[in-house]
Amino acid sequence: MxxxxxxxxxxxxxxxxxxxxxxxxxxxxxxxxxxxxxxxxxxxxxxxxxxxxxxxxxxxxxxxxxxxxxxxxxxxxxxxxxxxxxxxxxxxxxxxxxxxxxxxxxxxxxTQNEIPESREIKPSTTVSMDVGITEFITLSNGIQISNPKNLKKSEKKLAKRQRQMAKKQKGSNNWNRVRIKVATLQEHVANQRMDFHNRISDVLTRQYDTMITEGLNVSGMMKNHKLAKSIADAGWHSFFTMLKTKALSRGKNTIEIGMFDPSSRMCSHCGYIYDDLKLSERTWTCPRCNITHDREWNAAINIKRFGLIKARVPTDSGKLTPVDTIASIISLLEREGIRQVKWLKQEAPRF
Ligand SMILES: [Zn+2]
Structure with missing residues (x-):
């Protein structure tokens, strides 16, 4: 050619x-x-x-x-x-x-900068995460981060403008005027999201040596129309890419587990597989050991276990994250301007 x-x-x-x-x-x-x-x-x-x-x-x-x-x-x-x-x-x-x-x-x-050698994978310096639609991310230590308010606000504004654009005649002057407004807002939303993702991935790759994520079948999920918008919006794929890039440059590890592992349905305490779990169930109680799980947190804990098994590292089952550590991570996130953070209460010894 x-x-x-x-x-x-x-x-x-x-x-x-x-x-x-x-x-x-x-x-x-x-x-x-x-x-x-x-x-x-x-x-x-x-x-x-x-x-x-x-x-x-x-x-x-x-x-x-x-x-x-x-x-x-x-x-x-x-x-x-x-x-x-x-x-x-x-x-x-x-x-x-x-x-x-x-x-x-x-x-x-x-540049001639060398990539630092990666740290040893240890359960105590490992964090895993579950990404969701209602909450942006839930960590294996029980910290949950929601999408920031300013992002939600701009998304609403964008949806309104897009409806306005749909009413105008395509190609008309009015249509074009609204089109530029929509495009400007879309870029604004994308920038806000990227900023949010950059801040979180920065804190995580500084605080932890190993990050475990679940593989995402994004194109498969897109076919499910109900979920499509949220998935496209959340931009998890770009977040995971950021996490990997930052981890690599800081000598940290990332592990991705297969997407068919039953992370949501398995009881992280006793291993029971709860096959009847519905998407609407945010919490569920294990029929075998009677522990009530937060859906996302339970998934995050399982993702950590699967990831460590994949890396052939013994797990630290039953160990709680000290409250001081949780407090210091939350304050780090807050210093980075991430305010929609909460800590889920630990009710029983967890992984
Ligand atoms: Zn159980």
């Missing part, structure tokens, strides 16, 4: 507006998209219209001087707001435009 580019340039003169390396980069992206498709990893690549393509990459011939970016095919340098200093050698940059019309430049660079 690279050899076809000169012909394509004659047919579509706008291709000359951009530098050749950026066009070759697109061909390379298409190639890897098809590779993924043939290996059955990804879906068939989607066709991208010129007006819908949100970004392009510049693999070489660019430079940054202070707050100015010089790149091929543009006469005047572009003024930037630098969010952080660039470390290491710059490799390529990607310029993208959001649907609300903001432009971003992201720079890929390589």
């Amino acid at each position: 690279s050899s076809l580019i000169p012909l394509l340039k004659k047919e579509y003169p706008w291709l000359n507006e951009i530098n050749s390396q950026s066009i070759q980069q697109v061909v390379m992206h298409l190639d890897s998209a098809f590779h993924g498709f043939f290996k059955k990893i990804t879906r068939y690549p989607r066709f991208k219209k010129k007006r819908n393509s949100g970004s392009f990459s510049v693999p070489q011939h660019f430079s940054i001087d202070g707050n100015h970016l010089t790149r091929p095919k543009f006469k005047a340098p572009l003024r930037l707001i630098m969010h952080r200093e660039i470390q290491g050698t710059m490799h390529s940059l990607t310029i993208s435009k959001t649907s609300s019309g903001k432009y971003y430049v992201s720079i890929l660079s390589e």
